[in-house]
Amino acid sequence: MSAGVRTPTAPKYINPIMSLLYELPRPIVFGHRGACAHAPENTLASFVMAFEQGADAIELDAKLSADGQVVVMHDSTVDRTTNGQGRVSALTVAKMRELDAGASFSEKFRGEKVPTLEEVFESEGQKGLINVELTNYYAGRDDLAEKVCALVKKHALEDHIIFSSFFAYNLKKTANLLPNVPRGLLALDGWKGMWARSFGFMFGEYQALHPYLTDVDQQQVQRVHRLKRRVHVWTVNSAQDIVRLKEWGVDGIFTDDPQTAVRALGRGA
Numbered sequence: 001m002s003a004g005v006r007t008p009t010a011p012k013y014i015n016p017i018m019s020l021l022y023e024l025p026r027p028i029v030f031g032h033r034g035a036c037a038h039a040p041e042n043t044l045a046s047f048v049m050a051f052e053q054g055a056d057a058i059e060l061d062a063k064l065s066a067d068g069q070v071v072v073m074h075d076s077t078v079d080r081t082t083n084g085q086g087r088v089s090a091l092t093v094a095k096m097r098e099l100d101a102g103a104s105f106s107e108k109f110r111g112e113k114v115p116t117l118e119e120v121f122e123s124e125g126q127k128g129l130i131n132v133e134l135t136n137y138y139a140g141r142d143d144l145a146e147k148v149c150a151l152v153k154k155h156a157l158e159d160h161i162i163f164s165s166f167f168a169y170n171l172k173k174t175a176n177l178l179p180n181v182p183r184g185l186l187a188l189d190g191w192k193g194m195w196a197r198s199f200g201f202m203f204g205e206y207q208a209l210h211p212y213l214t215d216v217d218q219q220q221v222q223r224v225h226r227l228k229r230r231v232h233v234w235t236v237n238s239a240q241d242i243v244r245l246k247e248w249g250v251d252g253i254f255t256d257d258p259q260t261a262v263r264a265l266g267r268g269a
Contacts, residue, residue: 019159020129021182021207021230024056027245028252029261030131031055032235033074037257040105041081042072043112047124054262057129059164059254062117062148063136067092070117070147076138082114089139117148121155131162131254133186134170145173152178164210168200175205184208184232189215201229208232208251213241218248225249239264 021028034046035053047058061074066089078084078091082099093116102112117132124130132152136144152161163174164184171183185201187193189212197220201209208230211220216233224231232252236242242264245253255261 019182021162024129027250028056028129028232029054029258029265030057030059030232030252030254031258032059032254032256033061034058035258040102040109040112042074043101044115044119044123045102045109045112047120050258051124051127053259054267055128055258057131058124059131059133060120061133061135062144063088064139064142064144064147065093065096066090068147069093070144070151071096072115072117072120074135078114118151121151121157125155125157125160129162130160131164134163134165134167136170137166141169145170146177149174149177152181168204171206182207184210186210187212187215202227210234216245216250221248221250
């Protein structure tokens with residue numbers, strides 16, 4: 001770590017013993033949508049592979065189906081990642097079960113399904129930290145946050161979760177429902193994320209800032225650390241970038257390729 005960079009500690013209203021966030025090595029390696037360089041994104045196969053490759057955590061995207069269940073899907077439609085079409089919000093879980101979420105990535109993954117958040121919690125919940133991004137960006141102010149928090153409580157995973165979102169009101173909801181679960185404010189890249197990276201983050205009750213790779217410099221890391229908060233950077237896939245961010249004292253990186261990240265950090269073969 002570079003001289004002058006403070007080690008962030010948990011804010012007073014968070015008990016660090018209650019969260020893996022404060023126990024894992026830094027920088028935390030988050031498998032972005034699992035290990036999506038090697039497996040179809042946001043599928044159980046991808047999450048399993050991320051942990052097998054040495055990731056400390058996984059990141060996934062949560063939204064609601066037409067029948068109000070929490071499913072794991074990044075886009076607002078299923079078109080890009082499955083053999084189906086339609087908006088996630090217009091499809092029931094039963095309809096999504098009929099889709100193939102793996103074959104377009106590779107024949108090896110033919111038959112892979114769109115998982116529910118509950119299935120991910122049941123399969124991977126105890127393996128490490130899970131960053132749940134609340135992605136109801138095209139669904140208005142629905143009850144996604146409430147339903148996700150209910151699942152976290154049901155599976156007793158409060159100490160294994162960090163919430164993130166580009167929408168501050170999503171994080172405010174989770175703060176009210178699960179105040180001891182850390183929250184990270186996502187910032188868009190470039191000028192679009194300037195407010196989130198400055199005033200929005202500074203005056204919000206967040207434990208981490210999640211900026212885009214090209215918007216991060218050492219001075220910003222130091223500023224966030226002076227607030228006793230963390231910096232988790234997305235999306236970092238080159239070994240050179242990973243090493244540089246580690247030298248700057250970044251607390252976490254989201255990567256499509258956990259295997260490369262683990263090796264770049266000297267933690268794997």
